[in-house]
Amino acid sequence: MARGSIIKRSENSYxxxxxxxxxxxKRVQVTKTAPSPTKAEKLKTALLAEIDKGTFVKPSKxxxxxxxEQWLDGQVRSTVGDGTQELYTYLCKKHIIPALGDIAxxxxxxxxxxxxxxxxxxxxxxxxxxxxLHVALHKSLKCATRTGLLVRNPMDVVDxxxxxxxxxxxxTEDNIKLFLDKARNGDxxxxxFTLLFTGVRRGEALSLRWGDIDLLGAKLSVNRTMQFINNQxxxxxxxxxxxxxxxxxxxATCAVLRLHREKMNGTREYMGLPLPTNGDLVFSHxxxxxxxxxxxxxxxxxxxxxxxxxxxxxxxxxxxxxTILLKSGVSPKVIQERLGHASFSTxxxxxxxxxxxxxxxxxxxxxxxxxxxxxxxxxxxxxxxxNPEK
Numbered sequence: 001m002a003r004g005s006i007i008k009r010s011e012n013s014y015x016x017x018x019x020x021x022x023x024x025x026k027r028v029q030v031t032k033t034a035p036s037p038t039k040a041e042k043l044k045t046a047l048l049a050e051i052d053k054g055t056f057v058k059p060s061k062x063x064x065x066x067x068x069e070q071w072l073d074g075q076v077r078s079t080v081g082d083g084t085q086e087l088y089t090y091l092c093k094k095h096i097i098p099a100l101g102d103i104a105x106x107x108x109x110x111x112x113x114x115x116x117x118x119x120x121x122x123x124x125x126x127x128x129x130x131x132x133l134h135v136a137l138h139k140s141l142k143c144a145t146r147t148g149l150l151v152r153n154p155m156d157v158v159d160x161x162x163x164x165x166x167x168x169x170x171x172t173e174d175n176i177k178l179f180l181d182k183a184r185n186g187d188x189x190x191x192x193f194t195l196l197f198t199g200v201r202r203g204e205a206l207s208l209r210w211g212d213i214d215l216l217g218a219k220l221s222v223n224r225t226m227q228f229i230n231n232q233x234x235x236x237x238x239x240x241x242x243x244x245x246x247x248x249x250x251x252a253t254c255a256v257l258r259l260h261r262e263k264m265n266g267t268r269e270y271m272g273l274p275l276p277t278n279g280d281l282v283f284s285h286x287x288x289x290x291x292x293x294x295x296x297x298x299x300x301x302x303x304x305x306x307x308x309x310x311x312x313x314x315x316x317x318x319x320x321x322x323t324i325l326l327k328s329g330v331s332p333k334v335i336q337e338r339l340g341h342a343s344f345s346t347x348x349x350x351x352x353x354x355x356x357x358x359x360x361x362x363x364x365x366x367x368x369x370x371x372x373x374x375x376x377x378x379x380x381x382x383x384x385x386x387n388p389e390k
Contacts, residue, residue: 002051004044006037014040018047050151062149064108065101068092071140081236082229091136095120105144110154113137117161130161168350169311170320171196179307188299190260191283191291192317197253199321199339202314203227204243206291207235211278215258218249222340226293233290243340257282319350326351 002020009015012035019029030047034040072092076085099116100108120130138155145153171179176196183189195205203225212221223244224235238244249257260282265275267286280288300314312320322335336347 002048004048006040006044008037009033012036016040016044016047018044018051020051062105063101064103064105065097067105067144067149068097068101068140071143075143081239082234083227086229087132088136088139091133092140095125095133096137105149108141108154110158113154113158121161127161127163131163134158134160168319169313169316170323171309171312171316173324175307175309175312176320179303179309182306183303186299186303188296188303190256191296192300192303193256194253194283195314195317196321197250197256198247199318199335200247201225201318201340202293202296204238204340206281206283206293206296208282209279210261210276210282213249213257213282215249215254218251218254220247220249221245222247226290228293233292238340240340240342242337242342245337245340247338322347322351 002018004016004018007015007017014034014037016032016034017029019027021027032043032047034043069092072085072089076088080088096116099119100112103112117130117133120133121127134155138153141150141153141155144150180189180193180196183192191205194200195202198205198220200220200222204222207224207226208220208222212223214220222238225238225243227234227236261276264286268275271286273287276288281290284290297314300317304310304312318339322339325335325338326332332347332351333344335351336344339347341347
């Protein structure tokens with residue numbers, strides 16, 4: 001049971017002492033000061049109430065820096081993937097700890113965090129990166145609250161930075177023809193062709209093995225993805241069940257991949273290396289070593305500049321594929337399956353900008369289906385259900 005007492009130290013100083021038994025059976029004493037008897041009594045009452053409710057946290061000298069380092073090494077390491085762990089570590093060590101690290105964890109206030117966001121935006125950090133700072137801080141301090149280091153999470157009253165969602169730049173059909181024509185004699189032609197004609201992600205394409213491609217059945221299986229962390233290439237299973245999927249290949253894509261295999265065989269023979277097997281990477285260096293993701297991105301950037309397509313990112317190949325399919329009338333559900341989106345709403349939110357034209361086409365198509373050849377007469381001679389008297 002918690003007990004409290006008040007001792008007068010001087011005319012304007014009163015010591016409030018509260019003792020209680022913690023969850024480990026250890027007797028703990030908390031001492032605070034107040035400037036008057038009335039405030040001392042209120043402080044004692046508040047402390048005893050918090051202890052009875054189980055919401056009291058004894059002040060600690062643990063700093064934000066020490067706590068975040070412990071959180072990164074413990075909870076983060078055991079609960080998230082390598083890529084997320086690397087991201088959180090970078091955000092904490094590069095931005096959060098230098099700004100907030102010296103503050104005692106129990107003294108961290110919303111205004112400290114809000115100032116961090118403002119300072120970073122003024123320094124030129126993008127709103128998206130500041131939003132990621134918010135995510136990392138919220139997750140870490142939520143853990144501190146759950147483990148009893150904090151009474152409440154200060155992030156609960158911090159405004160999350162707003163990020164304006166910019167429409168993804170995509171290629172038109174003519175853009176794609178120009179781009180691939182420029183890429184034809186380069187090392188990445190087959191890879192770029194596959195990205196544009198299947199909509200797979202960069203990491204998914206770079207992890208493809210020949211055993212994942214059925215050229216006779218015209219299918220491609222996505223069952224893993226590449227990640228590049230700490231200058232090391234590794235492969236892992238896709239994050240979601242929907243990302244593990246089969247994609248039908250067009251005749252042109254099959255032809256490009258078949259020619260790519262023939263060229264790879266010729267290069268291996270010339271170098272005196274064994275021919276590629278089903279376990280070898282489809283897109284790799286001549287000796288079979290994996291391509292580095294950043295090298296592929298840089299090659300894309302150089303090529304797009306030659307084509308005056310500076311706004312189209314490598315990920316834009318995926319969006320270009322989806323946009324062209326959507327404009328051609330392919331079902332959004334089919335596009336969702338090809339892209340490996342976990343939900344239908346994700347697909348539609350990404351490509352809402354395409355829908356106005358589709359709405360018009362849908363309205364005209366409904367006319368064609370219902371009215372047909374009598375469309376011209378509808379203005380002067382409405383259908384029976386247009387006139388309630390008929």
